[in-house]
Amino acid sequence: MNIHLEILSSAFMLGEKNVETPNIKELVPQMMVRRRLTKAAKIAVELLNSVKHFEGGRIICGSAFGELGTTANILNAMKDKQALSPTDFQNSVYNTAVSYLSILYRNHNEILTLSSGDKTSLNVLKAGALKALDGDVLLLLCFETLDIPNIEQVNRCITYLESGVALVVRVTKEHATMKLQKSELVGIPNSISEMLYVAQFAPQLERSIVEVVL
Amino acid sequence: MPAYRVFVTAYDAVCAASDSPEGIFDAICEHRTGITSYNVLLDEKIVALGKIEKEFSIEEILKKTCKKVLEKSHLADFSKTLLVVGSSVGGMQKTEEIFFASGSYAHINPLLHSINAIAYMLNQHFIFKDDISFSTACTSSANAIGYGYEVISKGVYDSVLVIGFDTLSQTTIQGFNALGVLASDPCSPFDSKRSGMNVSEGIAVLLLENQCDATGIELLGVGYSSDAHHMAHPSPHGEGAFQSMKNALLCANVSANAIDYINAHGTGTLANDESEAIAIETLFGNRPYVSSTKSITGHTLGAAGALEAMICVMALQKQIIPPNTHLREPENKTLNFLYEAKAEPLHYALSNSLAFGGNNTSLLFGVPQ
Numbered sequence: 001m002n003i004h005l006e007i008l009s010s011a012f013m014l015g016e017k018n019v020e021t022p023n024i025k026e027l028v029p030q031m032m033v034r035r036r037l038t039k040a041a042k043i044a045v046e047l048l049n050s051v052k053h054f055e056g057g058r059i060i061c062g063s064a065f066g067e068l069g070t071t072a073n074i075l076n077a078m079k080d081k082q083a084l085s086p087t088d089f090q091n092s093v094y095n096t097a098v099s100y101l102s103i104l105y106r107n108h109n110e111i112l113t114l115s116s117g118d119k120t121s122l123n124v125l126k127a128g129a130l131k132a133l134d135g136d137v138l139l140l141l142c143f144e145t146l147d148i149p150n151i152e153q154v155n156r157c158i159t160y161l162e163s164g165v166a167l168v169v170r171v172t173k174e175h176a177t178m179k180l181q182k183s184e185l186v187g188i189p190n191s192i193s194e195m196l197y198v199a200q201f202a203p204q205l206e207r208s209i210v211e212v213v214l
Numbered sequence: 215m216p217a218y219r220v221f222v223t224a225y226d227a228v229c230a231a232s233d234s235p236e237g238i239f240d241a242i243c244e245h246r247t248g249i250t251s252y253n254v255l256l257d258e259k260i261v262a263l264g265k266i267e268k269e270f271s272i273e274e275i276l277k278k279t280c281k282k283v284l285e286k287s288h289l290a291d292f293s294k295t296l297l298v299v300g301s302s303v304g305g306m307q308k309t310e311e312i313f314f315a316s317g318s319y320a321h322i323n324p325l326l327h328s329i330n331a332i333a334y335m336l337n338q339h340f341i342f343k344d345d346i347s348f349s350t351a352c353t354s355s356a357n358a359i360g361y362g363y364e365v366i367s368k369g370v371y372d373s374v375l376v377i378g379f380d381t382l383s384q385t386t387i388q389g390f391n392a393l394g395v396l397a398s399d400p401c402s403p404f405d406s407k408r409s410g411m412n413v414s415e416g417i418a419v420l421l422l423e424n425q426c427d428a429t430g431i432e433l434l435g436v437g438y439s440s441d442a443h444h445m446a447h448p449s450p451h452g453e454g455a456f457q458s459m460k461n462a463l464l465c466a467n468v469s470a471n472a473i474d475y476i477n478a479h480g481t482g483t484l485a486n487d488e489s490e491a492i493a494i495e496t497l498f499g500n501r502p503y504v505s506s507t508k509s510i511t512g513h514t515l516g517a518a519g520a521l522e523a524m525i526c527v528m529a530l531q532k533q534i535i536p537p538n539t540h541l542r543e544p545e546n547k548t549l550n551f552l553y554e555a556k557a558e559p560l561h562y563a564l565s566n567s568l569a570f571g572g573n574n575t576s577l578l579f580g581v582p583q
Contacts, residue, residue: 089389099571
């Protein structure tokens, strides 16, 4: 099945070491709440603030490695026979970032996180396209937060350690105006590639419509 | 109305209670728990866990379980089937082994660490048309089933293989211990003296198709919601669970008073059971029978949605309602808790899955009409 998605708005963030989240204090004014947010949650909040035409609705998110920072904290605490932080544990699940979005913005809708390795952002587009057949506007997100101590032990090809992409989409019957492909930017995680390409290219078009093949 | 109907046509499962669906269902009906207390996993503390007795590696068990489902089906292979995986921790057990032994990330294979590790592993042994993996903590495989429902009902695929998979890892055992919710005995969901949950491992595999034989059970609808309340505590009055159940009924166009049985999420934690009981009471009153089967299977985390979906399917096939175990004095005095397995005409069964972040999914199954 081929589904055409209109890109109503898009945003992305890339950081070679880490991504700046300059508006986070303003967007999440309560310090105690802000301190509990993972880096991925902060990226998601900044991205949501950057896109238009999404007033709360269903969110489909993707990440190949999820909340790597809290996962590393947990692994290191256990290796060192230290007590685990309950906050680290509750923040270690893959749906943490978008769960914080639902809490901060009182969004009671369906919110899912998927993880498909290098195919993650392609699968976010596929899942988003399938859901969007119901006729509503969806927010699609993907992120990676790989900026943890000693990541160089396992990372050999990703330059942009922190990244996030947001697309606001709805189904259209009109012809596609762009072809879905991987971003040509070198050093990004493969897991965000297709969505990053759409976010890079869509603002250049009067109307951005991409064909997603399920 | 969906373009296509969705049926569960074959399934298999392994968990602490048994290594077969029949064994699991019998264990539930006969109150034989698979939960055992251990004092080796956490310093100076006994915790009750659900471990699978393993003759083979967990990966080998997963492969064999999928193979059994293929043999039970009419499919020659999975080459036209979508693989949909739901898992909370993916390859974490393997990552822990490597990291604790070496103190370094150097030997961790990213392909075998992430949630996608399960799909990656299965793609070495089977050919699927495509795959996708969901990770939403304890709703992971319920959401995988939900996705399977959507791709079939909207006419994208004729068949979907859903996998619920989670292994016991130090991360989950010590993590839930840090949250103070682990029980030292097999759990007693909905009991006024309940003391927590039993982290467990499990594998459940279900084949969804757009047609069925005489034994197939229909997946009639799926409901999703978000609490928008707290990362680790459910909304106190059960608003999120209420909404996901209501959405499942709306999706299926079935009224609340038609539901015969609810397989509750029922973890045995103070917060979950109180909140979920209020949600069920608000929507259904005391009409449907309610049980949690986690006192027998344990809480298999990301696999729980698929495992408990299978239990609902078996209940509808056998026309037997699975009972609670270790429930002596219910905290909620309204709900219609079942204490012994009961043979009674069953048309509709609802399965709840509730997770960290306030992620809620309800699946509604029925005897095809």
